[in-house]
Amino acid sequence: MTEPILDIRGISKSFGALRASNNINIDLRAGEIHALIGPNGAGKSTLIKQIAGGLRPDTGSVHFDGQDITALSTAARARLGMGRTFQISSLAMEYTVLQNAVLGALGHRGDVFRFFRPVMKDAGLLATARASLEQVGLEEFHDARVSELSHGQRRQLEVAVALTLSPKVFLMDEPMAGLGAEGSHRLMGFLDQLRHKAPILLVEHDMDAVFTLADRISVLVYGGIIATGPVEDIRGNPIVQSAYLGEETAA
Numbered sequence: 001m002t003e004p005i006l007d008i009r010g011i012s013k014s015f016g017a018l019r020a021s022n023n024i025n026i027d028l029r030a031g032e033i034h035a036l037i038g039p040n041g042a043g044k045s046t047l048i049k050q051i052a053g054g055l056r057p058d059t060g061s062v063h064f065d066g067q068d069i070t071a072l073s074t075a076a077r078a079r080l081g082m083g084r085t086f087q088i089s090s091l092a093m094e095y096t097v098l099q100n101a102v103l104g105a106l107g108h109r110g111d112v113f114r115f116f117r118p119v120m121k122d123a124g125l126l127a128t129a130r131a132s133l134e135q136v137g138l139e140e141f142h143d144a145r146v147s148e149l150s151h152g153q154r155r156q157l158e159v160a161v162a163l164t165l166s167p168k169v170f171l172m173d174e175p176m177a178g179l180g181a182e183g184s185h186r187l188m189g190f191l192d193q194l195r196h197k198a199p200i201l202l203v204e205h206d207m208d209a210v211f212t213l214a215d216r217i218s219v220l221v222y223g224g225i226i227a228t229g230p231v232e233d234i235r236g237n238p239i240v241q242s243a244y245l246g247e248e249t250a251a
């Protein structure tokens with residue numbers, strides 16, 4: 001078995017009396033999509049924040065590419081190759097697709113206090129931005145404003161922005177949210193390919209997407225992982241069904 005690229009060991013996090021993460025172990029290996037599912041409030045976003053660096057765990061560690069990064073900032077983790085897309089879009093709606101990608105590349109470079117105009121003439125940044133847009137198939141939309149894009153295209157642009165730092169892994173928080181059937185279908189095809197560039201830890205409520213895309217699934221309930229395994233094992237696991245999937249089908 002290959003060494004995990006991302007290895008979360010024994011993470012716990014409490015907010016007052018609430019144990020939002022309870023001794024969580026989860027890892028991500030090359031080429032895979034590992035889905036993290038669980039009911040609302042189970043602690044999925046809290047876990048992603050601790051992996052990405054926005055929230056410090058009370059105990060436990062995050063290892064990334066062989067290095068203990070538990071004490072590193074979000075920016076330092078991003079520079080090491082931790083790519084992230086968010087539950088709520090982080091795009092600048094009135095800027096163009098290319099400008100968003102350039103801003104992403106600029107942010108990752110760390111020198112954000114430059115004036116916008118010269119930035120758009122920076123050959124290195126432009127090349128990085130264009131290459132990322134090409135990888136997600138948005139090269140024809142360089143000059144379109146984000147506000148003119150479909151939801152699905154915005155999700156692709158978010159991935160392009162993350163790609164500007166050549167990520168070694170992706171953390172994705174509900175990428176299917178707000179997409180219609182066709183948009184979800186397209187994005188699923190895209191993520192299916194993307195996993196070969198960098199494995200994906202995928203938080204997702206859309207069970208069709210999870211069952212279609214995931215290589216492994218971890219189920220989080222009340223802050224603790226109650227099961228991890230291949231899709232078929234999780235689907236057929238009676239504890240998972242009563243704790244989560246039953247609830248979903250009843251909805």
Ligand SMILES: Nc1ncnc2c1ncn2[C@@H]1O[C@H](COP(=O)(O)OP(=O)(O)OP(=O)(O)O)[C@@H](O)[C@H]1O
Nearest residue numbers: 015016018020038039040041042043044045046047
């Ligand atoms: N900063 C915070 N302070 C206090 N409680 C918090 C904080 N962040 C999260 N919580 C609580 O921790 C629990 C887990 O929340 P979290 O947002 O991680 O769940 P989730 O599984 O991502 O939910 P959803 O699927 O609705 O996005 C919830 O009970 C939430 O209210």
